[in-house]
Every structure is written in C-alpha cells, then in structure tokens.
Amino acid sequence: MSVRARKDEELLDYSYNSGLVLASIALSMMAAFTGLSVTRGLSRLSVGQRQTRIVMGAVALGGGIWSMHFIAMLAVRLPIAVAYDVLATIASLLIAILLAGVALLLMHFTKRNLSHIFLSGTVLGAGIVAMHYLGMSGIEFCRPVYAPSSIFAAGLAALAMGVAAIWASYGRRTRANILIGTLIFGSSVVIVHFTAMAGTGFLALATSPAFTPALDNNQLALIVMVSAFVICGAFLLSGATFLAVPAENQTAPAGADSVEPDMPEPSPEPAPLxxxxxxxxxxxxxxxxxxxxxxxxxxxxxxxxxxxxxxxxxxxxxxxxxxxxxxxxxxxxxxxxxxxxxxxxxxxxxxxxxxxxxxxxxxxxxxxxxxxxxxxxxxxxx
Missing domain, CATH: 2.40.50.1020 (LytTr DNA-binding domain)
Incomplete structure (x- = not known):
C-alpha cells in the first residue's frame, strides 16, 4: 500500500514512538472492556437506567476509539511541527460516540437477531473509519495523502471486526464473551488505524511555520490517557451501583450505631405487587x-x-x-x-x-x- 506524490513533491519521513503506540493499544482495550461491561445485564433495569448505561457505553467505546487514534497520531514523529484543528478533532470524537451509541441502541432496544447484530457491527465499524479519516483531516501544517488500497483495506477491516465484536459480545452475554468482544473490538481499532497509516504519507505545506507547541506530544498524550482512565474507571464504578444490593447483605462496621442520628427516616416500602x-x-x-x-x-x-x-x-x-x-x-x-x-x-x-x-x-x-x-x-x- 504505497503512497505516491507528484514529481515536484516529496513525502516526509516519519517514525513512531513505541511507548505511545503501546499506550494507545492498552487504552483501546480498556475502553472496549468498559463499554461492553457497563451495558451487560440491562434487561433487568428500567428504561431510564438502560438509556443512561447506553450513554456511558457509547462515551467509553466512542471516546476509546478516538483516544487510541489521537495518542497513536501523537506517537508519529515528523521532521516538522504539526497541530490539530480543534473543530475537526472534536467532530471526529463526536461521530465516534454517536455511531457507538447507535450500535448499542440497536442491541438493547430492538430484537437481538443476526440481522441487527450485523447492522450494529457495521455501524460500529463505520464509526471507527469515519473517526479516523475525519481526525486526519484536522492535521495542520502538513497534508496527509492516502493510497486508495489502504482506505479500502481499513474500511473492510473495520466493518468485519465491528460485526465480529458485536457478535462475540452479544451472541451470549457471559463474562467470557465480554472478554472476547473486548479483545476483538480493542484490536479492531488498532488494526484499522495502522492499516490506514500504512497507506498514508505526509506532505509539508509551503506555508508551514516554525513554532514550538505549548505541550509536547508526550505531555498531551499523558493528559488524554489520564482523562480516559478516569472516565472509564468512573463509568465502571458507577455502573456497578445500578445493581441492587440486598438489605441483608449490607452490614454496618463493628461498633457503629445501627442508625446514624442525622439520617432521615427511610421512606416506606412500596406495597408488594x-x-x-x-x-x-x-x-x-x-x-x-x-x-x-x-x-x-x-x-x-x-x-x-x-x-x-x-x-x-x-x-x-x-x-x-x-x-x-x-x-x-x-x-x-x-x-x-x-x-x-x-x-x-x-x-x-x-x-x-x-x-x-x-x-x-x-x-x-x-x-x-x-x-x-x-x-x-x-x-x-x-
């Protein structure tokens, strides 16, 4: 998947920071596990709780797709300084979250059959590809050029692995299936990104200015990783609170009063149905x-x-x-x-x-x- 430039243009040489590449892979797996875990067991919850959990799952999956891509792009070492257009970068994040949400809605608010699994996986894969190329359009001070074969290969990989991830995760909703779905989805984001990058080159623009960014790539990547970790961790912890804990399993610490004096009176239990x-x-x-x-x-x-x-x-x-x-x-x-x-x-x-x-x-x-x-x-x- 080679990239060709015009005779009067020369592609820039680039390499990768291996540490940031590994970090992007780990982040992709963490986001996949979070998104698929917080949406498990929703049939036992009310409609409002299901909707809330789907929003959490969409933010985790879509945000994870974007974070992996962004950190992997920060891992690219070019001979010139680059920046990212804020509007295109935010748009790429939002499209990933939106399509991940649509995919989850299809699985939790429609009949869960093969046609809907295929459709949901296709939407999820489309979100990966759309996020990647929309995010790439936001690069400033150099211009990415693509080999058509790499676009085709990345799109095909995204759709195939998106369907595989949904099928593995929703064919049966066991813990093992969640882990398998995590591996497939987390890997799909990585594979699609680097498949697309294998057929991508960069051309310096004639107006490329010399500037020093306020944050270097390592610092910016650290901010993104910590933010993603905090969000995913918060979603996993708050998702667990949706499961009711039986009263007989709630025990007070030794020596504590049975009822704290400043606690309000509990509301009466509803009459049994x-x-x-x-x-x-x-x-x-x-x-x-x-x-x-x-x-x-x-x-x-x-x-x-x-x-x-x-x-x-x-x-x-x-x-x-x-x-x-x-x-x-x-x-x-x-x-x-x-x-x-x-x-x-x-x-x-x-x-x-x-x-x-x-x-x-x-x-x-x-x-x-x-x-x-x-x-x-x-x-x-x-």
Whole structure:
C-alpha cells in the first residue's frame, strides 16, 4: 500500500514512538472492556437506567476509539511541527460516540437477531473509519495523502471486526464473551488505524511555520490517557451501583450505631405487587412473587402458582405492562410471561427454547420464542 506524490513533491519521513503506540493499544482495550461491561445485564433495569448505561457505553467505546487514534497520531514523529484543528478533532470524537451509541441502541432496544447484530457491527465499524479519516483531516501544517488500497483495506477491516465484536459480545452475554468482544473490538481499532497509516504519507505545506507547541506530544498524550482512565474507571464504578444490593447483605462496621442520628427516616416500602384472580365467584389477590407464569387464554390469562392455577382477568398484554417493569417477569412467548425467579432450568432447542419449572401444577415447561432467547439468557445470567 504505497503512497505516491507528484514529481515536484516529496513525502516526509516519519517514525513512531513505541511507548505511545503501546499506550494507545492498552487504552483501546480498556475502553472496549468498559463499554461492553457497563451495558451487560440491562434487561433487568428500567428504561431510564438502560438509556443512561447506553450513554456511558457509547462515551467509553466512542471516546476509546478516538483516544487510541489521537495518542497513536501523537506517537508519529515528523521532521516538522504539526497541530490539530480543534473543530475537526472534536467532530471526529463526536461521530465516534454517536455511531457507538447507535450500535448499542440497536442491541438493547430492538430484537437481538443476526440481522441487527450485523447492522450494529457495521455501524460500529463505520464509526471507527469515519473517526479516523475525519481526525486526519484536522492535521495542520502538513497534508496527509492516502493510497486508495489502504482506505479500502481499513474500511473492510473495520466493518468485519465491528460485526465480529458485536457478535462475540452479544451472541451470549457471559463474562467470557465480554472478554472476547473486548479483545476483538480493542484490536479492531488498532488494526484499522495502522492499516490506514500504512497507506498514508505526509506532505509539508509551503506555508508551514516554525513554532514550538505549548505541550509536547508526550505531555498531551499523558493528559488524554489520564482523562480516559478516569472516565472509564468512573463509568465502571458507577455502573456497578445500578445493581441492587440486598438489605441483608449490607452490614454496618463493628461498633457503629445501627442508625446514624442525622439520617432521615427511610421512606416506606412500596406495597408488594399482587395479581387479581377469580375463585369461587370472588376476586382474590396473589402476591406476584408466588406466581410462576401466566398463560394467555383469549382476552384473559391463567396464572400458575404452586399446585393451583387461577383465572386472571388481565390480558397477557396488560399483565406484561404491569409485571415486567415492576418485578422479575419476562415475556418469553406471545402467550407466556414467566417469573425469572421461579425458573429452575433452561433448554435450548433447534429453533426455540424451553423454561423449566418444578413444583408447579400443570406447568413443567414453557416455550421460548427464538427471537427472545438472547434477552432471556441475559436475564437469567447465562
């Protein structure tokens, strides 16, 4: 992927600072891990919490793409001083964050199937390429020139590895898959950057001034790295606070009072959610936690609880509206809602799946639609 200049122009020789190159690779991996980790397990959260976590993931992934690129460019040693246009540099950061956010929204607010995985990975890969070349356009006092083959190779690598990263991370949402996705995505940013740079040359402009920047490349790279580390660390720590900690697991330090005197009175616990059922001509209410599943029966539902099953006046859509947002219920099929806490097993079939139950009358298994399997596995922690 050689770069050719006109006869009256000569390309500048350049080299790399190996320390900054290694730092850019490490930063790419850290950002990838942060972005993919803070978006794990979102199906158990409210819509507002999911949106917040997706913003965090987009900033981590998009900001990581940009930070890797910027530090790798600071690693370039040219015989002339260069600077970066602020508008183009900020625009390259914003486009990376925007497209990373779109990719995450596709995975968390649409059906998680192969077509959406491919689309999400394509958007993510496009963000890497767009950020790189937009950022390169901001170089001042010299002009980058590109070999067309390097643009094609970088674009192809970005799209392929973007799809691979999303497929690895979202095919199954296990810790191992997150780590594999981290390696693929972190590597993709590095590979795309240096593939593009292999076909890039630099021409000095006739008006290139001699100046000394206020910060040298090492100092500027250090600022970017520390900022990225603080942001990623804060996101990882704050992301953990979205997970509820059971009260019985919260212990006070030895010798501390059980309630601090200046603490406000705790707000009353909300009443436990109940499900109306009909029995003997009367309407009774079952605690939602005791119900294993609800099955659609025309415009009504059948509730399964222990050894009994009950007629419920709610439709399956009404039950989903009331139960999914307020408790551990999940819509696994057009005709079934299940209580995740009462599922005792899960089987993957060829084109579908099955939730298993024990100790529930007339209900030992519930079918799971193929397009709901990834989100269900996520909710079950698989």
């Amino acid at each position: 109940r499900i109306p059922v009909e029995r003997g001509g009367q309407t009774q209410f079952l605690p939602a936690a005791e119900v294993s599943a609800l099955r659609a029966e025309g415009h009504y539902t059948i509730a399964y609880s222990g050894k009994d099953k009950f007629f419920c006046p709610w439709s399956i859509s009404e039950a989903e509206r009331r139960l999914v947002a307020a408790g551990p219920f999940f819509r696994v099929h057009r005709s079934y809602l299940v209580n995740i806490a009462r599922v005792t097993g899960f089987e993957r079939r060829r084109d579908s799946g099955i939730c298993l139950f024990e100790g529930t009358a007339s209900l030992d298994r519930v079918p799971v639609s193929r397009n709901r399997i990834p989100a269900l596995r996520d909710a079950l922690g698989l």
